[in-house]
Amino acid sequence: MLKIAVVGSGKIGTSIIKSIIGKYEVIATARSKETLARIKDLGIETTTDNSYAVKGSDVVILSVKPYHFPSVVSQVKSWEGKTVVSVMAGVKLSTLTRITKTKVFRAMPNINASILESSTAVAGEEDSLVTEILESFGKVYWVQEELIDAWTALVGSGPAFLAEIIDALVMGGVSVGIPRDLAYHAVLDVMKGTANMLKAKAYHPSNLRDEVTTPAGTTIRGLAILEREGVKSALMETIEAAFKRSREIGDEIDKGIREKLNV
Ligand SMILES: NC(=O)c1ccc[n+]([C@@H]2O[C@H](COP(=O)([O-])OP(=O)(O)OC[C@H]3O[C@@H](n4cnc5c(N)ncnc54)[C@H](OP(=O)(O)O)[C@@H]3O)[C@@H](O)[C@H]2O)c1
Structure with missing residues (x-):
C-alpha cells in the first residue's frame, strides 16, 4: 500500500x-x-x-x-x-x-x-x-x-465571506419575523439548493435571477436595494483585496524561507 x-x-x-x-x-x-x-x-x-x-x-x-x-x-x-x-x-x-x-x-x-x-x-x-x-x-x-493567490482569496477565504452573507440573510429573515433557527436552516437550504440548481441547469446566474424575478414583484424590490447599495461591486472588491493580501503575504513568506535556508 x-x-x-x-x-x-x-x-x-x-x-x-x-x-x-x-x-x-x-x-x-x-x-x-x-x-x-x-x-x-x-x-x-x-x-x-x-x-x-x-x-x-x-x-x-x-x-x-x-x-x-x-x-x-x-x-x-x-x-x-x-x-x-x-x-x-x-x-x-x-x-x-x-x-x-x-x-x-x-x-x-x-x-x-x-x-x-x-x-x-x-x-x-x-x-x-x-x-x-x-x-x-x-x-x-x-x-x-x-x-x-487568487484561489486563496476566492476559495480559501470564500467560506468566511459566504458565512457573513448567510448571517446577514438570516438577520434579514429574523427582521421580518422568522425565528432565528428556522431562518438559519432556510438560508442554508436556499444556498445549497441554488448552487445545485446552477450546476444542474448549467446556465448563467443571471438566468436564474430572471426566472425568479416577476415584473413588479417582490424579488425586483430586493434586487433594487442590492444594486443601490453596490453589493456586487463590494463583493468583487472583497476578492480583490483578499487577493492582494494573499500575494503580499506569499511574497514575504517565500522570501523569508529562501533567506533562512539560503536557496
Ligand atoms: N487551516 C486551513 O484551512 C488551511 C487551508 C489551506 C492551507 N492551509 C495551510 O496549511 C498549513 C497548516 O495550517 P493549519 O491551519 O493546519 O495550522 P496548525 O493548525 O497550526 O497546524 C500546524 C501543525 O504543524 C505542526 N508542526 C509545527 N512544526 C512542526 C515540525 N517541525 N514538525 C512536525 N510538525 C510540526 C504543529 O504541531 P503541534 O500541534 O505539535 O504544534 C501543528 O500540528 C499552513 O501552511 C496553512 O497556510 C491551511
Missing part, C-alpha cells in the same frame, strides 16, 4: 489524515505530545521524527505553517524519490524544488476539507496520483501556479 507522510498534523493536516486513512498507509508528524496523542487515536503511526517519516514514505504532504518549514527542512536529510505535496500558503514551487530537489506540487485546499468538500487548486505537472490523493477530501482543479 502506498505510504503517505503528513508532516504537520494541525487543522488542515488532521482533515487530510482523516480523509486518507484506510486508502493509504499514513504516518503523521507533529511537535507536541498532545497533538501526537490526538492523532494516534485515529489509529495511525505517529512520530516527531520528520526524517524517519519522510524516509519511509512514498508521498509527503507538507502541512506545517510556512514559518515552521525551515525546521522541517533542517531535520529531513533527503527527499530523493519522494512526491512532495505542499499545502503551505505562500511557499512557491521554485522554492520547494530548490529545497527538496524532487517532484513537487503546490496545493491550496480550504476549510471544507474537514467535511471532504474542499475545492482544492493544485499547481505542478499534472499527476494522477496527486489528483487521487487530493480528491480524498474534495474536488481538485489543476491550475497554473500564478492562480494560487
